[in-house]
Amino acid sequence: MSESTYSHDVDLLIVGAGPAGLYAAYYAGFRALSVAVVDSLTEPGGQLAALYPEKAIYDVGGIPSILGRELAADLFRQAGTYNPTFLLGHSANELSVLDDGSMSVTTDTGRSIHAKAILITAGIGIFTPRRLPVGHEYEAIGVRYFVPDPGALRDKRVLVVGGGDSAVDYALMLEEVAASVTVVHRRNDFRAHEASVEKMRGSTVQIRTPYQVSGIEGNGRVELVQITDHDTGVVERLAVDEVVAALGFIAELGPLTTWGMELSQRHIVVDTTMATTMPRIFAAGDITEYPGKVRLISVGLGEAATAVNNAAVAIDPSRKLFPGHSSDPAKQPT
Numbered sequence: 001m002s003e004s005t006y007s008h009d010v011d012l013l014i015v016g017a018g019p020a021g022l023y024a025a026y027y028a029g030f031r032a033l034s035v036a037v038v039d040s041l042t043e044p045g046g047q048l049a050a051l052y053p054e055k056a057i058y059d060v061g062g063i064p065s066i067l068g069r070e071l072a073a074d075l076f077r078q079a080g081t082y083n084p085t086f087l088l089g090h091s092a093n094e095l096s097v098l099d100d101g102s103m104s105v106t107t108d109t110g111r112s113i114h115a116k117a118i119l120i121t122a123g124i125g126i127f128t129p130r131r132l133p134v135g136h137e138y139e140a141i142g143v144r145y146f147v148p149d150p151g152a153l154r155d156k157r158v159l160v161v162g163g164g165d166s167a168v169d170y171a172l173m174l175e176e177v178a179a180s181v182t183v184v185h186r187r188n189d190f191r192a193h194e195a196s197v198e199k200m201r202g203s204t205v206q207i208r209t210p211y212q213v214s215g216i217e218g219n220g221r222v223e224l225v226q227i228t229d230h231d232t233g234v235v236e237r238l239a240v241d242e243v244v245a246a247l248g249f250i251a252e253l254g255p256l257t258t259w260g261m262e263l264s265q266r267h268i269v270v271d272t273t274m275a276t277t278m279p280r281i282f283a284a285g286d287i288t289e290y291p292g293k294v295r296l297i298s299v300g301l302g303e304a305a306t307a308v309n310n311a312a313v314a315i316d317p318s319r320k321l322f323p324g325h326s327s328d329p330a331k332q333p334t
C-alpha cells in the first residue's frame with residue numbers, strides 16, 4: 001500500500017479513547033507528535049463515559065470529586081488542545097509492520113492509519129454488556145444496558161436488574177428522577193459496595209430478591225416484566241416502562257490478541273518504559289501488565305505520559321526523553 005492510499009498518516013496512533021488514551025493524545029500533541037485516536041465506542045471516555053457516567057470519582061489527584069462523565073469531558077477537551085484526529089466508532093483490527101518499521105492499522109470500518117508508533121490504551125478491550133436471557137426484541141425500546149442520561153428515564157417506572165455496583169448505583173441515581181425504581185437480583189446478597197447497598201436499602205428503591213427476569217411483555221414498548229422467585233418458582237408480573245440490565249459486561253481484547261505482543265491473560269506485558277515486546281508499540285492504562293500493576297485512572301495517566309515520551313524517542317532517537325515542564329512559558333500551547 002503506498003502512503004497516499006492511507007486514510008490517515010500520523011506519528012502516533014492511539015488505540016482507545018478512555019482516560020489513558022485521551023491524556024496520551026494531549027501529551028503527544030505537547031510533544032509535537034501528530035496523532036490519531038481510534039475507539040470502537042462512539043463517545044470518548046472509555047469506562048467512565050460508558051459504564052459509570054453519573055458515579056463520583058474521588059481518587060484522581062487534584063480533583064476532590066468529579067462525575068465520570070465530567071472527567072471524560074475534561075480529558076476530551078484537554079486532548080483537543082493540539083487537534084488530534086478522532087476516529088470514534090472504529091475498532092482497530094489488523095496490524096501490518098512495514099519494511100521501514102512504521103506500521104499500518106486497518107479498522108473494522110475500512111479506514112487505514114499509517115503511524116510511526118502505536119500506543120495501545122484499550123483498557124479492558126472492546127466491551128459489550130451481558131444481555132438479559134429474555135426480551136431481546138425490546139432492546140432500544142425499553143430495555144437498555146447503559147444509562148448515559150438519567151433524564152431520559154424521568155417519571156418512568158424503572159426495573160433495574162443486577163446485584164453489582166452498576167446496578168445499585170443506577171438504582172440510586174434513578175431514584176432521583178424516576179417515578180419508581182425496583183431492583184431485581186437473583187441472590188439475596190448484593191456484590192455492590194456495602195455503603196451503597198445500605199443507602200439503597202434506606203431509600204425508596206424496592207428490592208426484590210431472589211428473583212430473576214423470566215419474561216418481558218408489551219406492545220411496541222415494555223409494559224410488563226415477569227419475574228420468577230429463584231427459590232419457589234413463583235411468578236409475578238410487574239408494570240414497568242423501562243428495564244435497565246446491569247449484569248456486567250464481556251470485554252474482549254479481540255483483534256489486538258493477534259498483533260504479536262506478549263500477553264499475560266487479557267493484558268499486554270510492558271517494561272518500565274511502557275514498551276510492549278514489539279518495536280514502537282507501547283501500551284498504557286488498564287491494559288498493561290507488570291509486577292505490581294494497579295488499575296486506576298491516576299496510574300493510567302502517568303503511564304500515558306511515560307509511554308508518549310518513550311514513543312517520541314523511539315520515533316526519533318535524537319529527541320530528549322524528558323520533555324521539560326509544561327509550565328515553562330516556551331511550552332505553552334498556542
Ligand SMILES: Cc1cc2nc3c(=O)[nH]c(=O)nc-3n(C[C@H](O)[C@H](O)[C@H](O)COP(=O)(O)OP(=O)(O)OC[C@H]3O[C@@H](n4cnc5c(N)ncnc54)[C@H](O)[C@@H]3O)c2cc1C
Nearest residue numbers: 016018019020039040046047091092122123125285286297
Ligand atoms: C464501576 C466502575 C467504577 C470505577 N471507579 C473508579 C474510581 O473511582 N477511580 C479510579 O481510578 N478508577 C475507577 N474505575 C476504573 C477506571 O475506570 C479504569 O481504570 C479506567 O477507565 C482505565 O482507563 P483506560 O483508558 O486504560 O481504559 P478504558 O477506560 O477501558 O478505555 C479503553 C477504550 O479502548 C477502547 N477499545 C478497546 N479495544 C479497542 C479496539 N480494538 N479498537 C478501538 N478501540 C478499542 C474501548 O472502547 C474503550 O473506550 C472504575 C471502573 C468501573 C467499572
